[in-house]
Structure formats: C-alpha cells, structure tokens
Amino acid sequence: MNLPKLAIASLGGTVSMQARAVGEGVVPTVSGATLLASIPELRTQAHVTVETLGMLPSASLDFAFLLSVLCWANYQVEQGAVGVVITQGTDTLEESATFFDLLWEHDEPLVLTGAMRSATQAGADGPGNLLDACRVGLAQDSRRRGVQVVMNGQIHSAQAVRKTDSMALQAFSSPIVGPTGLLREGSVYYLRSRSQRHVLPVPHQTAQKVALLQASLSADTLLLDNILTLGYDGLVIASFGAGHLSETWTASIDAIAKKIPVIIATRCGSGSTARSTYGFKGGEMDLVRRGALMAGFVCPRKARILLWLLLGCERQDDVSRYLKENVQFQ
Numbered sequence: 660m661n662l663p664k665l666a667i668a669s670l671g672g673t674v675s676m677q678a679r680a681v682g683e684g685v686v687p688t689v690s691g692a693t694l695l696a697s698i699p700e701l702r703t704q705a706h707v708t709v710e711t712l713g714m715l716p717s718a719s720l721d722f723a724f725l726l727s728v729l730c731w732a733n734y735q736v737e738q739g740a741v742g743v744v745i746t747q748g749t750d751t752l753e754e755s756a757t758f759f760d761l762l763w764e765h766d767e768p769l770v771l772t773g774a775m776r777s778a779t780q781a782g783a784d785g786p787g788n789l790l791d792a793c794r795v796g797l798a799q800d801s802r803r804r805g806v807q808v809v810m811n812g813q814i815h816s817a818q819a820v821r822k823t824d825s826m827a828l829q830a831f832s833s834p835i836v837g838p839t840g841l842l843r844e845g846s847v848y849y850l851r852s853r854s855q856r857h858v859l860p861v862p863h864q865t866a867q868k869v870a871l872l873q874a875s876l877s878a879d880t881l882l883l884d885n886i887l888t889l890g891y892d893g894l895v896i897a898s899f900g901a902g903h904l905s906e907t908w909t910a911s912i913d914a915i916a917k918k919i920p921v922i923i924a925t926r927c928g929s930g931s932t933a934r935s936t937y938g939f940k941g942g943e944m945d946l947v948r949r950g951a952l953m954a955g956f957v958c959p960r961k962a963r964i965l966l967w968l969l970l971g972c973e974r975q976d977d978v979s980r981y982l983k984e985n986v987q988f989q
C-alpha cells in the first residue's frame with residue numbers, strides 16, 4: 660500500500676519517562692521506537708520512521724539542540740515526509756513550539772506533543788497524545804499552518820499556546836484565542852482558518868544572550884543594573900499588569916534601552932500590554948519614551964525566543980514589527 664510518510668522524533672520528557680525502581684521517581688528512558696509501538700493503529704495509516712534524538716527532561720533542552728532537531732525535521736520533509744511529529748517534555752513545550760514555528764518554512768506540519776503522565780502511570784496520556792499528533796501531522800488541513808501543539812484532544816497554535824497548569828491532564832491552553840482545533844473520534848477539526856506566517860532565517864549566530872527578568876513587588880534593581888556589564892544582548896521583562904514597572908526601575912531602563920533591545924511583556928498569563936493608557940512614571944507610556952518596546956499579546960517567554968532568534972540573524976531592528984503583528988494570533 661502506498662501510505663504517506665510520517666517522521667517522528669522523541670526528545671525525552673514525561674512521555675518518555677518511567678521509574679527504574681519503586682520510589683525513585685521517573686526519568687527519561689523510553690525510546691521513540693517504544694513510544695511508537697504503543698500506537699499500533701498508526702501502521703495502517705502511514706509509513707512511519709522514528710528516531711530517538713534525545714532523552715532529556717525538557718528543562719534541559721537548549722537552543723543549540725533545538726537547531727539540530729530543526730535540521731533533522733527539515734531533512735525529513737526533503738525526504739518526502741508529509742508531516743513531522745516531535746515528542747518532548749511539556750515544561751518548555753510552549754517555548755520550543757514558538758522557536759520551531761518562527762523557523763519552520765515548510766507547508767508540511769510540524770506537530771509537538773508530550774504527556775502529563777509518565778509511560779507506566781495508570782491512565783498514561785502519552786500514547787493517545789502521540790496518536791492524535793500523528794493524525795494532525797497526516798491531515799491535509801494541517802498544511803500551511805506551521806507548528807501545532809497537540810495535547811489532550813486539542814490542537815493549539817505554537818504562538819498562542821501556554822502551559823497553564825503544572826500537573827493537570829488539561830495542562831495547555833491558548834489564552835484569549837482558544838485552541839486552533841480539536842480531535843474527535845480520530846478526526847481532525849480545525850476551528851480557525853490559516854493566517855499569515857512570518858518565518859525568520861535560521862540564526863547564523865548563537866552566542867547571543869537574552870535575559871528574562873520578572874517584576875515583583877518591592878524588588879531591588881541589582882540584577883537589572885548589571886544586565887549590560889554581564890554582557891546581555893537583549894532584555895525581556897515580565898512586567899506588572901499592562902506593561903508597568905516600579906518607578907525605581909525606570910532609570911536603569913533608560914540606560915539599558917540605549918544599548919540593547921528591551922521588551923516589556925505582561926506577567927499576567929493572558930492579555931496584552933497597553934500603549935496609551937497609563938501616564939505614571941514606570942507606566943507603559945513612560946517606558947516606551949525611555950526606549951522600551953511593548954510586547955503586546957506576546958508572553959515574556961515567547962518574546963525572549965523571538966528576540967534571541969532576531970539577534971541571531973541580525974534582524975533585531977525588526978522586533979517591534981514582529982511584536983506588532985501579534986505573533987500570538989497566527
């Protein structure tokens with residue numbers, strides 16, 4: 660039978676975890692091939708290849724490794740895969756999804772999935788999520804949508820998705836916009852039409868450093884004041900509310916924004932920064948006057964990925980354009 664080609668890679672995470680001995684806690688040990696063996700139904704739907712590219716908890720993934728995974732995924736498409744599926748830990752899934760989506764230039768879908776329950780836990784969700792992710796990877800309607808995250812019967816666009824619960828099965832959501840699609844009885848349903856994508860060149864530099872600081876009540880300025888001397892090339896601040904900082908932070912922002920891009924994103928978990936509402940010192944209007952850029956709907960972690968990639972291809976001057984295009988709503 661002439662089945663479509665689907666490529667799967669596993670990187671680690673809870674989906675690949677089990678305990679070596681009772682009471683020891685789970686660690687990544689399960690290979691991609693073993694994960695694939697848990698979904699025999701796929702055999703009748705696709706010609707599948709699988710590779711184990713990593714065995715890492717997702718907190719230990721890094722940009723260099725993700726770039727190598729991107730090369731592997733590009734190669735799979737060049738070899739005729741109609742879709743690519745990657746399993747990884749859920750802790751940083753929202754960040755790697757954004758990272759891949761900003762660099763994914765193919766019409767073929769790249770689908771990320773993981774699990775909230777380890778491979779041997781009762782009610783493990785890994786096999787179901789992987790099968791759903793493969794269905795999304797094979798669906799014609801997934802083409803030209805970039806990177807999707809499939810978890811718990813939902814499809815989320817890479818730019819909107821966030822991990823919003825640390826341990827629940829329903830751990831992922833897309834604030835404001837909701838999921839892009841759903842899986843029901845094995846079928847893929849998209850709820851929104853495609854929107855324009857903005858793909859970046861693969862960075863030719865990878866040594867750039869972007870700091871992410873979070874504003875908190877009565878915080879000192881020690882880290883902030885040392886951002887330039889520590890050699891950072893960009894700064895993202897997870898700010899209060901609609902893009903606000905303490906008055907005590909504002910003088911440092913002046914100095915830093917003269918040298919490196921400074922992005923202010925809201926720490927709220929949903930919603931956007933303002934532009935023209937608050938006039939107090941440390942408010943969004945004041946910070947913009949001092950040279951900071953407002954992230955709009957882009958969350959702090961995704962803003963940091965965007966800035967790192969732009970710095971890597973020397974396109975940092977485009978950052979406000981990318982932020983204005985509300986990358987989240989793709």
Ligand code: ASP
Pocket residue numbers: 671672673674715716717718747748749750751773774775
């Ligand atoms: N708890 C995580 C997970 O869901 C661990 C990780 O991100 O690797 O996979």
